[in-house]
Amino acid sequence: MKVDTLITNIGQLLTMDKKGPVKGSDMNDLTVMEGAAVAVKDGRIKWIGSAEKAVNIQADKTIDADGKLVTPGLVEPHTHLVFGGSREEEMALKQQGVPYLEILKQGGGILSTVNATRDASYNELLEKALFHLDRMAMHGITTVEAKSGYGLDKQTELKQLQVTKEANVKHPLDIVSTFLGAHAIPPEHKEDPEAFLSLMSELFDEIKEKNLAEFIDIFTETGVFSVEQSLRYLKKAKEKGFGLKIHADEIDQLGGTELAVEVGAISGEHLAVASDNGIKQLASSNTIGVILPGTVFYLGKDTYPRARKMIDEGAAITVSTDFNPGSSVTENLQLIMSIAALKLKLTPAEIWHAVTVNAAHAIGRGYEAGTIATGRRGDIVIWDAPNYKYIPYHYGVNHANTVLKNGEILYKRGEIR
Ligand SMILES: O=C(O)CC1=NCN=C1
Numbered sequence: 077m078k079v080d081t082l083i084t085n086i087g088q089l090l091t092m093d094k095k096g097p098v099k100g101s102d103m104n105d106l107t108v109m110e111g112a113a114v115a116v117k118d119g120r121i122k123w124i125g126s127a128e129k130a131v132n133i134q135a136d137k138t139i140d141a142d143g144k145l146v147t148p149g150l151v152e153p154h155t156h157l158v159f160g161g162s163r164e165e166e167m168a169l170k171q172q173g174v175p176y177l178e179i180l181k182q183g184g185g186i187l188s189t190v191n192a193t194r195d196a197s198y199n200e201l202l203e204k205a206l207f208h209l210d211r212m213a214m215h216g217i218t219t220v221e222a223k224s225g226y227g228l229d230k231q232t233e234l235k236q237l238q239v240t241k242e243a244n245v246k247h248p249l250d251i252v253s254t255f256l257g258a259h260a261i262p263p264e265h266k267e268d269p270e271a272f273l274s275l276m277s278e279l280f281d282e283i284k285e286k287n288l289a290e291f292i293d294i295f296t297e298t299g300v301f302s303v304e305q306s307l308r309y310l311k312k313a314k315e316k317g318f319g320l321k322i323h324a325d326e327i328d329q330l331g332g333t334e335l336a337v338e339v340g341a342i343s344g345e346h347l348a349v350a351s352d353n354g355i356k357q358l359a360s361s362n363t364i365g366v367i368l369p370g371t372v373f374y375l376g377k378d379t380y381p382r383a384r385k386m387i388d389e390g391a392a393i394t395v396s397t398d399f400n401p402g403s404s405v406t407e408n409l410q411l412i413m414s415i416a417a418l419k420l421k422l423t424p425a426e427i428w429h430a431v432t433v434n435a436a437h438a439i440g441r442g443y444e445a446g447t448i449a450t451g452r453r454g455d456i457v458i459w460d461a462p463n464y465k466y467i468p469y470h471y472g473v474n475h476a477n478t479v480l481k482n483g484e485i486l487y488k489r490g491e492i493r
């Protein structure tokens with residue numbers, strides 16, 4: 077057989093080759109292939125087998141994995157990728173214990189990023205997004221979801237979505253776009269949030285026509301949008317053919333988790349304070365929990381999402397950086413894997429399902445990304461790690477040695493191509 081690239085002498089290979097979102101105890105059922113090899117041709121996985129059998133394969137390029145861990149490229153299911161400015165000035169307020177929602181109420185937080193994003197040019201936003209995508213790639217991420225939500229007016233929300241669309245063309249990473257125009261209430265609509273929500277829902281047709289987003293998301297939170305407002309808004313989005321996501325039960329327990337299940341959202345996101353009933357509903361639904369423990373850490377809170385209970389009750393969950401300029405400022409999904417182990421008490425096997433196959437399903441790419449299987453994209457990471465338990469164990473650094481996207485080397489330790 078003739079292939080483009082052969083990765084051989086693999087120590088442990090995680091194919092993550094499972095059907096559908098992996099739920100409950102199945103998240104702890106990990107297939108580990110020892111002494112494996114993977115062949116890629118025309119950007120797709122062509123063959124998977126033992127390194128011994130691979131000796132008969134002619135490859136234009138052979139990569140010796142030197143006994144290292146090899147996995148699918150990481151899938152990052154929840155980011156606020158496109159934004160202007162930064163919010164390092166808020167660190168002092170956070171250190172003084174000023175709550176996140178209080179900073180927002182005072183016109184900071186999301187709203188300060190809105191000002192910076194409205195002021196930023198299209199090209200400035202694009203260059204910044206490409207920079208962050210490079211950094212995600214070097215940390216092993218090969219598919220990423222990107223939300224708008226820092227415009228909060230028609231023109232700037234469309235600007236963000238168009239930047240996302242162009243970044244998806246210009247950068248090797250695959251980007252899945254979500255419209256989060258309902259992210260906060262802008263000052264000009266402070267007195268009339270209903271009018272603002274209608275304004276954002278008026279964009280649905282244009283977004284659909286121009287294929288600017290596949291999902292619609294809303295921040296269901298105290299001082300932002302109520303469960304009732306969110307239900308109406310998401311029903312409208314569903315009628316227009318969009319997939320649904322909800323920033324739910326992040327700070328206050330409003331019942332956003334239950335709402336996500338009720339409207340058949342593909343995912344409920346944050347769920348830091350989801351109720352017992354919310355977790356029960358999630359576990360018996362097809363809605364995936366997108367868990368953001370880095371945000372809890374970064375906001376200096378003590379209440380972590382009860383992901384252990386969610387899995388034990390049968391839910392499918394993923395973990396994510398929640399990369400954004402204010403409440404979780406990191407592209408390092410490997411760090412989140414460590415926080416998931418230490419604070420959520422997830423096992424290494426559960427964590428690997430959470431950052432590959434389940435994350436792919438949470439953004440509608442379950443049959444495209446997050447798995448090494450013949451016919452799938454050649455999105456592969458060779459890690460500077462002896463086994464799959466090592467990544468959550470050794471925290472805060474980048475373990476990626478080589479990152480391939482569609483079979484092409486995108487990053488080699490120490491350089492970005
Ligand atoms: O603070 C931000 O910019 C991102 C965020 N939206 C809802 N929770 C966090």
Ligand SMILES: [Zn+2]
Nearest residue numbers: 154156323398
């Ligand atoms: Zn978020």
